[in-house]
Amino acid sequence: MNSSLQLSEDIAEQLCEKYFGLAGTCHRLGGYDDINFVLVVDGKKEYVLKCSDDTSKRLGWEHESALINSISITTGNASFRVPECLQSSTGDYVVAASVNAIDVNLRLLTFLDGSALSNYRYRSPSLLHDIGEAAGSLNLTLSHVDPAPFQTRIEWDVRHVGDQRKYLHVIADDSDRQLVTEVLDRFGAFIATNDADLRRQVIHNDLNDANILISPEGIRIIDFGDVTHTFAVCEPSIALAYVMMNQPAPLQSAQAFLRGYTSVRTLSETEAEGLYHFVRARLALSVIRSACQRSDGATEPYIFASEADAWQLLRYLSDRDAEYCTAVFRKACGFPSVRGSVRVCELLDRCTDARFPVDIDSDEVFHAVDFSVRSPTFYKYRESYNPAVDSRRIANILADTGATCAVGRYREPRLCYQADQYSEEGIADRTVHLGLDVFKPAGTTVRAVLDGTVSGVSATGNHLDYGHVLILKHRVEDTQFYSLYGHLSKESISQFQIGDRITGGQAIATLGDTDENGGWVPHLHFQILVDMLGYSDTFPGVASPDEIHIWEDICPDPNRLLRLGSRFSFAPVSQQKLQERRQQVLSPNLSLSYSEPLHIVKGGGQYLFDAEGRRYLDCVNNVCHVGHCHPRIVSAAxxxxxxxxxxxxxxxxxxxxxxxxxxxxxxxxxxxxxxxxxxxxxxxxxxxxxxxxxxxxxxxxxxxxxxxxxxxxxxxxxxxxxxxxxxxxxxxxxxxxxxxxxxxxxxxxxxxxxxxxxxxxxxxxxxxxxxxxxxxxxxxxxxxxxxxxxxxxxxxxxxxxxxxxxxxxxxxxxxxxxxxxxxxxxxxxxxxxxxxxxxxxxxxxxxxxxxxxxxxxxxxxxxxxxxxxxxxxxxxxxxxxxxxxxxxxxxEGLQEHAGAVGGILKSGLTELCERHDIIGDVRGQGLFLGIEFVRGDGSLEPDPDAASHIVDRIKNKSILLSTDGPDHNVIKIKPPMVIDREDVEGLLVSLESVLRERPFPHELL
Ligand SMILES: Cc1ncc(COP(=O)(O)O)c(C=O)c1O
Missing domain, CATH: 3.40.640.10 (Type I PLP-dependent aspartate aminotransferase-like (Major domain))
Incomplete structure (x- = not known):
């Protein structure tokens, strides 16, 4: 730290003029170790002057200057830029000078325009992808750099985070200290096992959210003060930590970044699996350093800028299964989400001696029942699951088709999972079925598909859960996997102990009735698991459509083993193909809403459902006035x-x-x-x-x-x-x-x-x-x-x-x-x-x-x-x-309802207008309202970017809105008239939360 050096802006200006021949005005910038100034020439920020009285840094600065200048040359027009280091009038990159009788080193870098990632409260997937790509390109460029000058062991090298153990005592809170200790232990264990498989190279080593700048021309990376030679994977891990920090769904953000990163610089399977440990280790390093600085008496705010966020992310990641996070990271890096997935699928495809998991007749005729979101029969909006009704419907379908056994498909998105356990903050509710259902009466014998051992037995009383479930572990050739049998009778599974040996075809249970199977029509839920992901006696049977790409690898199609035929697996429609076909046949001036269009297949009341079962509150459609697919209208028609x-x-x-x-x-x-x-x-x-x-x-x-x-x-x-x-x-x-x-x-x-x-x-x-x-x-x-x-x-x-x-x-x-x-x-x-x-x-x-x-x-x-x-x-x-x-x-008293609910909404919007200066006006009557957006600078300048940004953002919060007006700066609200008070309150909360994400991206550019 510069303890004694006092450097005024005036003196900085004199230094720029004297050593670099540049006249301008200097303004002080923040800095961790050095004293930094921005030099403004002709009203434009052009250069950054860096000063340090730690003259031992001189050699490091020389190396760093040579490095960044070589990057500038080699990257040319790559997806990112780095500053250039300027030569002084005497041809030096680092100038030795004296200020108030103190020896200092100076250097001058070009100033790069852009707004720091830390300013971006909302980070779109495409922004994160670009950042990933830039980080990947940088890492690739640095992989060719001679490591010799960067071998010094430095405190901020994640690889050596274990050195920080001696400071753990400065973390006062016991549970915090335990958490960090656990992180260091697991990181140490990972390195001990995988050290030889981890590539080494020179890395930037500090891709934090202040060092990644976003400009209209692309990503800029600054501050090469921590460059070191270490594990290559430290680079994406550090960036990943900051990309995920303070984000509503950190793992979603991580995926966008990693896809961008690996589109340029691939990671090995070991590196991808190490990301979870490396990210946590970097966060641990960060919180330990902050604690040390605090105990040394530091108070500068920038030192602690991300401390709280780092703790929060550390806890978030540590509360999640390491295995699941690793699966997410692996998939985003281009690998199957779990090791063994490809191998298990091969074995399932080859396996000919599997038994059907439930007793069937020799002349059984199977029928794949459509339980999907598109189904006209199953699961209308607000229809709570009713086993008696479902049972009748299934019986009717069998009677109509002449089949004898109903089957529920793998990978089918369904709207029946309406219970708390299917919702998680930040991602769409879980709707996609990971198993295959076979409908047979309660008491029907359930059989093991292959030889195995009992690996999990459990009971849950939760409505719409498994009821009673059994998991068997199988080993075929060199590979292990699991089969899961859900909705069993209580009595039939009580005999089992973990580790019991089971032979293929052995009767292992009977199907449970509605009162013991989670409340369902009696059926077997059969699922294959490649990896238990840290679960022991139960396992999710349904996944969020936002995560299905990860779960498909973990739970392959049971039909690979059971071979009922392809129609017993749900085939999702490719949205991209549908869009291409639409373009082929329709006129180009028929527009689609949203840059990523929605594929809506069902409506009910004030809601629309996409093909994967994501539910949206429809605040756009004033046509389906009394509610989408109102049963009385449907019946009249x-x-x-x-x-x-x-x-x-x-x-x-x-x-x-x-x-x-x-x-x-x-x-x-x-x-x-x-x-x-x-x-x-x-x-x-x-x-x-x-x-x-x-x-x-x-x-x-x-x-x-x-x-x-x-x-x-x-x-x-x-x-x-x-x-x-x-x-x-x-x-x-x-x-x-x-x-x-x-x-x-x-x-x-x-x-x-x-x-x-x-x-x-x-x-x-x-x-x-x-x-x-x-x-x-x-x-x-x-x-x-x-x-x-x-x-x-x-x-x-x-x-x-x-x-x-x-x-x-x-x-x-x-x-x-x-x-x-x-x-x-x-x-x-x-x-x-x-x-x-x-x-x-x-x-x-x-x-x-x-x-x-x-x-x-x-x-x-x-x-x-x-x-x-x-x-x-x-x-x-x-x-x-x-x-x-x-x-x-x-x-239904809908006119009065529109007056009452619309009144609540309008007054809520009016309150938002008072709190947020970009809302210029709120107007309308009943459920026909408008919010007009202005620049927020006191003028009436319309802000169409804010309106369209909010429409896009709020779509991610499952609400559909649209813009209109000659300036396209008015958000219209005109929902089906059955929108209720709870929806309106949710809409207000979502609007407020999006407004709080300001500055919006367009305001930062
Ligand atoms: C005010 C107004 N009048 C007339 C129309 C035309 O109605 P349609 O699209 O049913 O022909 C519209 C359609 O948006 C409208 O908004």
């Missing part, structure tokens, strides 16, 4: 389609009953309904009705509005024709300013008159161009960014329009059917009665349906002699669905 579906040219009750019910929700003056197939069709018809009623062409629309995809509607949708790929404004269209008091043309309170006058101007323009047909708008503008109009706006506008001979069209496609809470129709919020109302989206809860409601007067004007015929509009199935939607909204 199924019943009617099984009886009749035809057009409206025959008498049918449905269209009449539905027409009556829909008109009931409108003011009396609106008494005629047309049924169509979509919101676009509804708006197109509305324009035709308006033409018939007025005989004019001019249409006034609001800026940023969207009214549908048909050609006449693109004309009146500035959202489209003023957007990307847009078109010139049609001569019959007049765009009024959106009455947005937050960001519109006139901002703040008391701007109503300006917006009204603006419509008056548009009316004048329309009249001048020939005449006014209609004014069309939503009553809360959706695509414009959930804009609420000032009270009185539509009232004043409607009256002017009518005075000018036009009609008023309210587009309720997004905002209707009780969504706004306070009213059933959003136009009611503005206290107006339109001439024409158009409906779509929620009206059919996802079924293609739309409607137009108007007055008899306008309908009569449209009755020109030309028939209005719509092949599908008003068919009995659509009407049955529409009617049931209205009834469900009523019966």
């Amino acid at each position: 199924a019943q009617q389609i099984s009886v009749l579906n035809t057009n409206t040219r025959y008498l049918h009750e449905n269209i009449v009953e539905y027409g009556e019910a829909l008109l009931e929700t409108f003011p009396e003056s609106m008494d005629v309904v047309f049924f169509v197939n979509s919101g676009s069709e509804a708006n197109d018809l509305a324009l035709r009705l308006a033409s018939a009623a007025t005989g004019q062409r001019g249409v006034i629309t609001l800026d940023a509005a969207y009214h549908g995809h048909l050609a006449p509607l693109i004309d009146i949708s500035p959202y489209k024709f003023r957007g990307r790929g847009g078109q010139p404004q049609a001569d019959h269209v007049f765009v009024a300013e959106i009455p947005d008091t937050f960001r519109g043309k006139w901002r703040g309170d008391n701007q109503l008159d300006n917006y009204i006058n603006n419509v008056r101007d548009c009316i004048g323009d329309a009249q001048q161009a020939g005449g006014l047909r209609a004014f069309i708008s939503e009553s809360i503008a959706s695509c414009a960014g959930q804009i609420e109009f000032p009270r009185g706006y539509l009232r004043a506008v409607y009256s002017m329009i009518r005075e000018a001979g036009g009609v008023c069209i309210a587009d309720e496609v997004q905002v209707g059917f009780g969504r706004v809470g306070e009213a059933f129709w959003a136009f009611e919020l503005q206290d107006v009665v339109p001439d024409i109302v158009t409906m779509g989206k929620p009206i059919g809860n996802g079924h293609p349906l739309g409607a137009v409601v108007t007055s008899r007067r306008i309908a009569e004007a449209f009755n020109t002699g030309m028939e209005y015929f719509n092949t599908y509009g008003g068919n009995p199935v659509s009407c049955a669905i529409g009617l049931e939607v209205l009834r469900v909204i009523h019966d």
Whole structure:
């Protein structure tokens, strides 16, 4: 440490000028040992001046300078950059100088721009992959460096962490000290066994989160002050420790880093297996050094910057099975997650003398039952597992197929595992089945598949667990593996002791009944285990889809042994292939949400489920209004389609009953309904009705509005024709300013008159161009960014329009059917009665349906002699669905619910707005809300990056949101109306936690 050296910024500037001929201003930087300054030249940070009064370092500095300059040369345009060391005016890399009569050494390095990894609270997998790649490239480059100058034994070499034992006493807390001792012991044991297999080379040796910088051009690595010659694997281990620190799912972060690292620099199997010990050893080294510094009286904050995080990660890793962590690391490094996996699969494939694990008839016909997420029969949302119901369903399937024995597939994602033991913080719930199920009655004999010994016997009373389980250990040729038999009867396994010898085909148990098998329909869960991973008498039978790639190696397909046929193993659809096929057949302007699109296969209530069973709270879909796949809607549709579906040219009750019910929700003056197939069709018809009623062409629309995809509607949708790929404004269209008091043309309170006058101007323009047909708008503008109009706006506008001979069209496609809470129709919020109302989206809860409601007067004007015929509009199935939607909204009180839950959500969002300066505005009504993001610097500058970052991040927290608005900076919230209070509170918590991850990546670049 520089004990006596006092170096002011002025003196630093003089030194730069004197020795390096560079004039500028110096600013002090932090530093562990040296005194560092950044030298700013012409307003730009250009260099770093490093000073030390420890003149014994001179030779080390010379070596280091030569090393980093050689890296700069050899790496050229590699994925990372390191600083360059500059020569002084006399051609030296290290300058000996005297400051206040103290001898010092100086050197000057180029300053690398970038933000330290430590600033990144959220680290995306692609960022971690890039960092891994940079670390791998660096390690590869350094592997060619002559080790001779870097052989000195240094304190920060993880390899010598055992030297720190003498300081263990400085860790005051007993359990902390024990933990660190255990880490050192296991590290020592690993090295003792594997020393010869660990490669040595020169490494950077301090890839901590302050030394890894992220810039738009790539990764920068600084501070080569700890370079040493040691085990190569120390390098990724040190970086890994900092990559995982303070992360919600450290092992997930580790995988992204390691995939990047090993894409450049492979690790041997031994090195990959050593990572767990090396990471913990580095953390131990770090916490011991911090404790020593503290006991020496150090107080500088940067010395202790990561101490708490290091302890936390050390505990996290130590609480987990070393074996499981190692499996994760192995897999990420490109190896099967456990040793022996390939060999066991080979043996299983070759084995011909295995017995079937449960007694079956000689003429048994097996049937693979679809229990997967896609299944229409099994496990709907909120359906708790019911063995009696399942048993009936299985019996029906067997009867339908003529099979005699139901089988549940290996690798099948299922939604039945709804119990606490299937959830873990930070990763998706466990859904993917690791065994194979054979359904046979309770009491059926279970048999050992091969010779073996009893290795585990256990009982658990947990609901939806194994109940009673037996694990056998087998040895075939040179290899050991295990078979697991779950859901056994209690009595049948009580006889066993660990180590009992069992012969292949021996009756080992009987199947348990529901009251002793975890609550399931009686069946055998049969699973193969390559490695017990530290478990002894039980083993997970289901894995998280986030980790299935690891578990597939540990638990290979039992069908390799049982050979029922490939259809008895679930074959997941490759998302990438599906996307490629989609691209082949569909137009490129059909977009997909998210850079990694979701493969959604099931919906229920307010939730969507992807093909692997991950559940998402859907805050985007205002179409499935009363909830995805609402059972009453499903049943209404199924019943009617099984009886009749035809057009409206025959008498049918449905269209009449539905027409009556829909008109009931409108003011009396609106008494005629047309049924169509979509919101676009509804708006197109509305324009035709308006033409018939007025005989004019001019249409006034609001800026940023969207009214549908048909050609006449693109004309009146500035959202489209003023957007990307847009078109010139049609001569019959007049765009009024959106009455947005937050960001519109006139901002703040008391701007109503300006917006009204603006419509008056548009009316004048329309009249001048020939005449006014209609004014069309939503009553809360959706695509414009959930804009609420000032009270009185539509009232004043409607009256002017009518005075000018036009009609008023309210587009309720997004905002209707009780969504706004306070009213059933959003136009009611503005206290107006339109001439024409158009409906779509929620009206059919996802079924293609739309409607137009108007007055008899306008309908009569449209009755020109030309028939209005719509092949599908008003068919009995659509009407049955529409009617049931209205009834469900009523019966479930969904309008009031939207008001209440939406109110809680809005006030929660408003509180977030008060705490987070990047939220500029929160607005909307009921369950139609918007959050507008701004730069957070007091300006109104829109921040679309923040909005889209939050949408992406919150997807990882299993919530779906979307952005909109002309600046794409508004997050829209418009979930199915059955979203409940708990969901809303979860949404608020998740939003807060993402907001707390600021600075966001785009703010750091
Ligand atoms: C306000 C509004 N009107 C009309 C439409 C068109 O409806 P559809 O897509 O059913 O044709 C939409 C669709 O997003 C809309 O948001």
